């Protein structure tokens with residue numbers, strides 16, 4: 475089956491769904507084909523995936539120091555447990 | 556037995572919930588402790604302020620305690636906690652209505668013009684030791700703060716806290732289609748904000764980012 479080309483613009487609109495696997499196989503095939511031939515779009519894809527790796531490592535937000543102790547005290551006080 | 560992030564099975568969690576409901580209130584902290592960070596981050600995603608986020612996290616957990624018997628187990632317990640927290644955070648924001656929060660209040664309009672990526676610099680390598688760097692953390696915080704509230708909430712729940720699209724929709728009370736649209740915008744904006752060479756504020760010493768501009 476021939477792969478119908480799609481525009482960069484169309485790729486950007488779907489790039490997030492592409493990363494999440496939320497697109498149908500036909501569109502996925504077309505996008506994969508596009509990334510092979512388009513440096514702009516593959517840079518956008520790589521960069522977006524890098525952002526997700528950076529923020530997904532669990533170290534972006536830490537609890538403020540003493541958070542758990544203050545929470546436990548509050549619960550003890552208010553729940554009378 | 557499948558265990559989730561909390562390190563316990565669903566059965567164990569349900570048993571804990573039942574025991575707390577039956578009066579063993581001292582077990583409540585044990586029940587929620589695997590999720591306290593998520594609850595805090597959810598509050599922070601709306602409020603963008605540590606002290607407010609902590610206060611709201613505490614209030615939300617107290618509210619969760621008093622409504623625990625009403626938890627219907629159709630969603631994950633963690634999603635339910637986050638949902639309560641987001642609601643509390645939004646209520647606080649509405650109550651405060653300080654100038655500080657005003658820019659976050661465009662929440663309900665869903666006018667999504669298409670977002671066009673601004674920078675096409677190549678950005679393939681992320682050395683993992685760079686994750687430790689304060690600089691990077693600060694760059695992330697700045698990038699997050701630059702997002703509109705409705706984009707930031709979706710991005711934080713989905714991409715930082717790793718909720719599914721359905722769970723994110725549920726926690727925020729919006730449709731899955733809205734989650735996807737907002738996520739696209741948020742991710743592209745985050746990329747533009749963080750792409751080295753774009754904001755220029757951030758380098759990795761000897762490990763300079765490879766910068767390639769195709770035109």
Ligand SMILES: [Zn+2]
Pocket residue numbers: 481482483485508512513514515516
């Ligand atoms: Zn392209």
